[in-house]
Amino acid sequence: MSSLLLIAGLVILLTVLLGLVRILRGPGDTERLMAAQLLGTGGVAALLLLGSAIDLTGATDLALLLALLAAFAAVTFVAGLGAGPAGAPDGRRGSAPDVRGEGDSPASQ
Amino acid sequence: MPDFPLPVPLWADIPLALALLVLALWLTATRRDRAAVIGFTGYGLLAAIAWVRLGSVDVALTEAALGGGLMGLLLLTAAARLGERADQPRPAMPVRLLVGVLCLGVTLALAAVVLSLPAPAPNLVAAVAANQAATELGNPVAAVLIAFRAVDTMLESVVLALAVIVLWSFGADRAWGARPRTLDLGPPSPALMLLGRLLPPLGLIVGVHLFWTGADHPGGPFQGGAVLAAMAALLWLARLGEPPPVSDGLTRVGIVIGPLLFLLIGLAGAVIADAFLAYPEGLTKPLILLIEAAKTLSVAVALALLVAGPPELPAPAPARGETAAEPGGTV
Amino acid sequence: MTEAQIYGICGAGLVGIGLYGAILGRSALRRLLAFNLVGSGVFLIFGAIARRGGLAGGAASDPVPQALVITGLVVAFAATALAAALLIRLAAVERDEASARGKPEAAGAPSAPVAAPAKSTDPRTEQPATGQSGAGHS
């Protein structure tokens, strides 16, 4: 049984690690954020599976913490879209156009 | 750990380590600040998993709470506040090459050191285990933090309090006494408000659980405090509450109560028990609990205030009427 | 290869990458990230050593280095928060100065003349000092 859980956990971990491609290539920051979130969820699932397969103490606590906090990046990102740079009373302008932005993958691969 | 059909190091650790390195390379090379910061939040999540694989669940919890949660919040707020700024001119190619070679040298030297560590690894596991009973704590890491290396831990909570003071001093003179406003990123979306209403109660439970369970299992004041701070920041982000003004007395008490109590009990230990920061026989566990509770509170307050930023005056004269509903809530 | 070796080497690589980024980063925020990478790499090496010691001593990980890393993580976070606040403050001051100089900026026009002179004098005097404290932290 536990070897099946282990394999499933490893498969999920590898899958979400491959999702890093989206962080690296974008094209937009929204995609990067989604990939980061998949990383969080998949990390939670992998931790649960590995935790019950090879008896990692505290893996469930960590998974709970990750599930609770993994979305903070997304939340702040979206909230930050509406905000302008510091001191500018009127948000909206300046920050909206650069949601997208070309990924520069050649540097990393 | 029993044997398994496939070697975990090969399939989990090497990809994880590679992912960390690729992500690190990418976020130093990429062009845009905010993209790099998003990558860094992913990095924090991966690092937490790496720490579990290293057998340090306590560290993994801290890394997840700070690196995965609060750090993303802090840096993405900073990125939103800064906007995209023009890149600074890059130095000439030879300089970059030189720096690259030197950094590679550092890496190679460190890697050589890691690979040539002495074979029977020196450790303090036995020493900690031998004396752990005296602290009545089941978690060896907690015992080290609160008893065996108590000076470190106390000074570290002093550092947190000092950091808040320094941060507050960044504000303009005119703004002294006002509220921090760095997290005030504009009107929240309905989904954010829902999250802000439902998540903090759960986070409160998890935070207190982490603090309480820290005596015998992985967890402790830092992890619990970080979760509580993250929940407070979420509330402020959703505008369901506001950070307290810098002049608020209760907040100041909250910041210093942890280190202060630690210090007082430590000083009392010099008189009652035999040394500074020693705990008297029999009272060890209650005193440790008291210190840890105060420390959890102080860590939570200090971390939340660190994320909230220096005091700021409300944005001058909205002029466009969109944020005009706000002045009622300000000091 | 044990996991201690894998993550130890990973940590060594992170220190190198972070150093490069901290020296030649494209922007201040990026250098801040790189500084965190260096810290993370050092902590991972610490973790590798703790893992070896722990396995030799019959535990999952040596508790003493773990405690040190926890302390270090919290302090690194505090330093990062300070640096980020400094960057935001600096950007606000620069923007105020730019609008005080009468740059034709759409958003700055109505409010800037009132707020700018008072705001831009005091931060300028504290700027060198804050710059130093930032350097001391990183």
Added chain:
Amino acid sequence: MSVADAFTAIFVLLGAFFFIAGWVGLVRFPDTLSRLHALSKADNLGLGLVVVGLLPQASWPFGALKLVALWLVAVLVGGATAQMLAGAIQARAGEAGDRVAAAAGTDAAPAVDDGPGAPR
């Protein structure tokens, strides 16, 4: 293999399948909203099925309770963030459309949503 183990195996494998599907969708789907859809599948179904599958293996009652709490948190957080992201994407698309319509011309081009032509 007991019934509980078979139950676990089926649900965990299904969950893993949804993670793979979510990843494929995230990498291969042409536009942002579809990718978000794929991500939500992995978020809710993938993690949910894994948690359901692990329930028989968890210690009763606190281990199981923790798992259920975890899944509830994940669904709440995943749903709310997906909603927020979708709202942001839509607002951006609307803004870009306005700007194109007004033919302001300066920074309209980079703001247009990354449509079918997204690099791959």
